[in-house]
Amino acid sequence: GQSLEQPSEVTAVEGAIVQINCTYQTSGFYGLSWYQQHDGGAPTFLSYNALDGLEETGRFSSFLSRSDSYGYLLLQELQMKDSASYFCAVIKAAGNKLTFGGGTRVLVKP
């Protein structure tokens, strides 16, 4: 089987930094993706890590450690519009399907 674990909810204030962890247990591993979803909307792609290390895209960064079966999404300089759910998703093999975690709800307060 396989499982992905992420915290269910995180609360932070505007301007703060939030780290959302994702640990996975899969029979194979190819890469880890992150998606953002606002209430009532569709998920949107944020980042993808196939290799160990940090990928930076503006205020958001994503990290992967294959040896630790662990990754995280870092949200910097939090803004109110960052209030959303964030999902990690694992790809087990090239071209294979994505399996999503249960999501982390981020609430940004003024």
Place this chain on the structure above:
Amino acid sequence: NAGVTQTPKFQVLKTGQSMTLQCAQDMNHEYMSWYRQDPGMGLRLIHYSVGAGITDQGEVPNGYNVSRSTTEDFPLRLLSAAPSQTSVYFCASRFSRGREETQYFGPGTRLLVL
């Protein structure tokens, strides 16, 4: 480019009725998937396709059929609707090559089965 389009946006069905959810993409992506999302939950994979003529089951395939006759279209059929199928359905189209991986979601279809 329209990206990924889904129709209808909303649908109400009676138990036992059948229907087809339409999905189309104009990005020439090989990979397409159908997910369902229940309130406050994550995305669960129903069926996916790695190319025209090739489909496979996901985590929750029972009660659903798919076909992929063209690269662009990937319809999802509900054979005999049940209240447990009340959910939001997302179609997704995916680019996957080497270290590049991006999945685009359609706007979703909100389905209520009475």
